[in-house]
Amino acid sequence: MNVLASLAAELAPLEFLPMNGRDLEAIMAIETRVYPFPWSQGNFADSMKAGYACWVAREGGQLLGYMVLMPSLDETHLLNISVAAERQGRGYGARLLRFAMEVSRVGGATSMLLEVRPSNARALALYKNYGFQVIGRRKGYYPATEGREDALVLRRDLGEVAA
Structure with missing residues (x-):
């Protein structure tokens, strides 16, 4: 991607809105x-019903990403964060992650926890770029084409959320 396209993507207005049932069809298309091994529509519906912080990101009215955050005392667990395949690599994941961290911080969380596949190099690079550190490994956490894949557990203090 050229520098101007990257800059335009970073500056384009994103609208963050609470997820609702009308979003589920578009979410499932992305997921x-x-x-x-995607989440089911029921996973998203149950997350909303449970009162988790579920958000969508729209640009020009089009849903391009979403996140599900489970607050627990002074920590937030990032359960799902996704960007539409055709929008990946343009900075939207970083914008979603910054928003997730800020929502969590404002909501009283002092840290964020998440799991990621070790094979997901792009996500790992994003998280490490934003100060997340590996604090553990969950054996056989994710389904995989052949057997199961471990999850790396990452954590970040939320203090001041900066790019």
Whole structure:
């Protein structure tokens, strides 16, 4: 991507809105395209029903990403964060992550926890760029084409959220 396209993507207005049932069809279209083992529509519906912080990101009215955050005392667990396949690599994931961290911080969380596949190099690079550190490993956490894949557990203090 050239520098101007990257800058335009960074400056384009994103609208962050609470997720609702009307979003589920668009969410599932993204989820099933970007993950070999996607969440079900019921997973998203249950997360909203449970009162988790569920957000969508829209640009020009089009849903391009979403996140599900589970607050727990002074920590937030980032359960799902996704960007539409055709929008990846343009800085939207970073913008979603910054928003997730700020929502969590404003909500009283002092840290964020997440799991990521060791094979997901792009996500690992993003998280490390934003100060997340590996604090553990969950054996056989994710389904995989052949057997199971471990998850790396990452954590970040939320103090001041900066790019």
